[in-house]
Amino acid sequence: MTTKYFAILTNQGAARLANATMLGTKLNITQMAVGDGNGTLPTPDPAQTKLINQTRIAPINSLSVDAHDAGQIIAEQIIPENEGGFFIREIGLYDDDGILIAVANCPETYKPLLAEGSGRTQTIRMILVVSSTSAITLKIDPSVVLATRKYVDDAVIEVKSYVDGLMRNHEQSRNHPDATTTAKGFTQLNSSVTDDRETQSATPKAVKIAMDNANARLAKERNLADLPNQALARQNLQLGNSSTKNTGTTADTVAAGDDARITGAMQKSQNGADIPDVEKFLQNLGLKEAAKREVGTGTNQIPDMGAFASGTGWFKLPSGHIVQFGTYSGNTTRFISGNFPIPFPTQPLISISVMSDAVQSNPSGPITPVLSVNFEHISNSSWRVSTSDNSQHYRFSYISIGC
Numbered sequence: 001m002t003t004k005y006f007a008i009l010t011n012q013g014a015a016r017l018a019n020a021t022m023l024g025t026k027l028n029i030t031q032m033a034v035g036d037g038n039g040t041l042p043t044p045d046p047a048q049t050k051l052i053n054q055t056r057i058a059p060i061n062s063l064s065v066d067a068h069d070a071g072q073i074i075a076e077q078i079i080p081e082n083e084g085g086f087f088i089r090e091i092g093l094y095d096d097d098g099i100l101i102a103v104a105n106c107p108e109t110y111k112p113l114l115a116e117g118s119g120r121t122q123t124i125r126m127i128l129v130v131s132s133t134s135a136i137t138l139k140i141d142p143s144v145v146l147a148t149r150k151y152v153d154d155a156v157i158e159v160k161s162y163v164d165g166l167m168r169n170h171e172q173s174r175n176h177p178d179a180t181t182t183a184k185g186f187t188q189l190n191s192s193v194t195d196d197r198e199t200q201s202a203t204p205k206a207v208k209i210a211m212d213n214a215n216a217r218l219a220k221e222r223n224l225a226d227l228p229n230q231a232l233a234r235q236n237l238q239l240g241n242s243s244t245k246n247t248g249t250t251a252d253t254v255a256a257g258d259d260a261r262i263t264g265a266m267q268k269s270q271n272g273a274d275i276p277d278v279e280k281f282l283q284n285l286g287l288k289e290a291a292k293r294e295v296g297t298g299t300n301q302i303p304d305m306g307a308f309a310s311g312t313g314w315f316k317l318p319s320g321h322i323v324q325f326g327t328y329s330g331n332t333t334r335f336i337s338g339n340f341p342i343p344f345p346t347q348p349l350i351s352i353s354v355m356s357d358a359v360q361s362n363p364s365g366p367i368t369p370v371l372s373v374n375f376e377h378i379s380n381s382s383w384r385v386s387t388s389d390n391s392q393h394y395r396f397s398y399i400s401i402g403c
Helices: 011-023 149-171 204-215 230-236 278-284
Strands: 007-009 029-035 054-059 062-065 072-079 086-095 100-111 122-129 188-190 200-202 314-316 322-329 335-339 350-359 373-377 382-387 393-402
Touching: 007 011, 007 122, 011 086, 011 100, 029 072, 029 122, 054 072, 054 086, 086 122, 100 122, 200 204, 322 335, 350 373, 373 393, 382 393
Parallel strands: 188 200
Antiparallel strands: 007 100, 029 054, 029 086, 062 072, 072 122, 086 100, 314 322, 322 393, 335 382, 350 393, 373 382
């Protein structure tokens, strides 16, 4: 007869179990899900990754090895009376990563709700054949799920039997547990001051010997002042004679920070002449090309304040350009000529004049109309100005630039 109801590992479940077996780790099956198969009895498929129509999922109540077959595990879940209202036709087991490990079908059963007039606690059990039960974590978490009555009865019988035998053997045995640094127990007294076992207790005699020995030791508050032989102590510490000398720059002292005796140190008396790589030194100081140029008026030199030569009516820029300026009063002639304060090396580049005003013989009289003038340089040392009206005295200002 063909088996109608059965449980199988899914492909993912088989792979995870094989991996756990190979690596010596554990596969943690933590939850059981039930479903109604969408109204029909499903056939478990190893390619499944979820139930056809899941209706409930919750932590399992227990996961154990079958007492009658070591190659089978038994997973149980109890559905309480306050949950239900669905048919159960399929069952699934999930691990702690939410992967469907095993899937099974089961005879159709209906889990009612109390509100429907009937309520019961229902146990769902899946028996699964696996290749290695040792690779599966078997446990019950009593803080999450409810244990079955059979499990509790079996456990009570087992614990009672164990306790009865333990107490009986304890009364007849001196094989008591030794005390440790982390657990209580029995301990044996010992007067040795060299024994390093942690399962025995020191007697008052051993404690006294230890205290007497401690009193012969150096006192930390004396800061080594109680050393009986300081020279021998320095020798034992492999300290040289420099340990007792002061620092300084004279003989019989340890070289101080500015001592020429220090190998590789820059000497202040050298004023930087002992710098092995001047270019790198300047680079590390963040100095640019200007820091390495001399002051002067030559090529690639930085001009000093002497480059700003000047005199009455003229000044010279660092670029070599000369700026000359002046103010003059004209007469009633149409043209007037004059000389620059100093000759330009060449013809001026530009000359500009500005009319100031007409000069009035009677300041209280009516304002004389402003005239226009034309200023031009006629050589590198002289200039000429013309006016549009030679009937008035006039005053003008000019500026010329050359090099």
